[in-house]
Amino acid sequence: MARSRDGGEDPQADIKPSSSFPHFSTLVHLHFYVGTVPPHAYRRWFAGLTSDASGAGLISGAAIIYIRAMPINSTPYVLALGDSLTAGYGLPTRASFAAKLEQALHDRDPYATVHNAGVSGDTTADALRRLPSVLSGLARKPDLAIVELGANDLLRGVAPARTRANLDEILGTLRSCGIATFLTTFEVPPFLRAHAPSYDGMYADLAARHGADHAPFFPPGVMGHPRLTLPDGLHPNACAIELVVAHLLPAIISALGRPPAPLA
Numbered sequence: 001m002a003r004s005r006d007g008g009e010d011p012q013a014d015i016k017p018s019s020s021f022p023h024f025s026t027l028v029h030l031h032f033y034v035g036t037v038p039p040h041a042y043r044r045w046f047a048g049l050t051s052d053a054s055g056a057g058l059i060s061g062a063a064i065i066y067i068r069a070m071p072i073n074s075t076p077y078v079l080a081l082g083d084s085l086t087a088g089y090g091l092p093t094r095a096s097f098a099a100k101l102e103q104a105l106h107d108r109d110p111y112a113t114v115h116n117a118g119v120s121g122d123t124t125a126d127a128l129r130r131l132p133s134v135l136s137g138l139a140r141k142p143d144l145a146i147v148e149l150g151a152n153d154l155l156r157g158v159a160p161a162r163t164r165a166n167l168d169e170i171l172g173t174l175r176s177c178g179i180a181t182f183l184t185t186f187e188v189p190p191f192l193r194a195h196a197p198s199y200d201g202m203y204a205d206l207a208a209r210h211g212a213d214h215a216p217f218f219p220p221g222v223m224g225h226p227r228l229t230l231p232d233g234l235h236p237n238a239c240a241i242e243l244v245v246a247h248l249l250p251a252i253i254s255a256l257g258r259p260p261a262p263l264a
Contacts, residue, residue: 076105076112076256077140079179081127081170082148085217086118088241090230095238097148100245101252108253115142123152124166131173144256145174148184148217150199160198164206171210180260182252183207184217189224189234211261213254219247 080086080098088096098116105112117134119126127149147170153163167183174181185203188196207214218236222228228240236244 076109076144077138077142078102078105078112078114078252078256079134079138079142079145080114080116080118080148081131081134081145082118082184083122083127083152084118084120084235085151086146086148087116087120088118089120089235090232091238091241095241097241097244100241101249104245104249105253113139115139118148121152122149123156123158124149124163124170125153125158128166128170131170135177141177142179144182144252145179146182146184146252147171147174147212148186150203151186154186154188154192154195154199160195160202163199164202167203167206168209171206171212175210175212175261176263178260180255180258181210181212182255183212183214184248185214186217187223213251213258215248215251217244217248219243 078101080101082097086097088099093099096116096118098114098118102112102114105114115138119130147167149167149170150163153160153166171181171183183203183206188199203214206212218240222236222240222243224233225240226233228237228243229235230237
């Protein structure tokens with residue numbers, strides 16, 4: 001075993017994702033039945049399994065086992081995967097959707113946590129590409145994953161069929177990992193209304209396909225309201241985010257109380 005800087009044994013130094021490394025099922029057995037494999041061993045192994053040669057962000061079967069075997073407990077742990085609406089573009093960290101949702105959940109459980117995995121500007125392809133690293137960095141398996149994506153695809157002219165395929169892959173991966181999902185939909189802005197028919201029914205169809213709950217991200221009358229947007233006239237301000245959380249909270253609490261959809 002390699003030595004650390006202070007001369008002691010470094011248990012992490014020899015852990016590499018390679019063909020000579022023990023099979024993943026061996027790690028699961030050792031950790032859960034013997035207690036000899038630390039979490040960093042899983043993370044190193046996971047890193048070598050999550051992407052194909054093209055870096056497309058595909059998750060292998062062994063990596064899915066890793067996530068399904070993550071510890072769980074009774075305290076709500078929510079993953080919020082999305083774009084600027086989730087990340088809190090232009091807002092203080094404490095005013096982001098994830099932070100406000102966490103605060104609202106504290107009324108039911110003071111230890112509830114919402115992991116903010118929103119990245120401003122992300123398309124569905126971007127989110128799919130980084131999903132393996134998001135999942136491997138979680139403290140434990142989430143009780144619920146909120147997926148808020150698609151608006152940037154529309155703004156950038158991504159083909160709706162590609163958006164559907166990416167969302168299908170994201171939801172399928174989360175389902176394979178045993179994570180319940182909540183899909184938020186978005187309202188097509190008036191200046192892009194001609195593209196609306198291409199998105200009609202897309203989110204409802206995907207939610208039904210994967211056994212996910214779904215609801216509009218914005219309550220009626222909020223998106224684009226001059227008093228509820230930042231100076232750019234597009235992104236929601238702090239008041240709007242509070243309205244969004246109040247609107248979604250009952251459905252999110254309901255989704256937290258249900259098990260994930262079984263594998264097809």
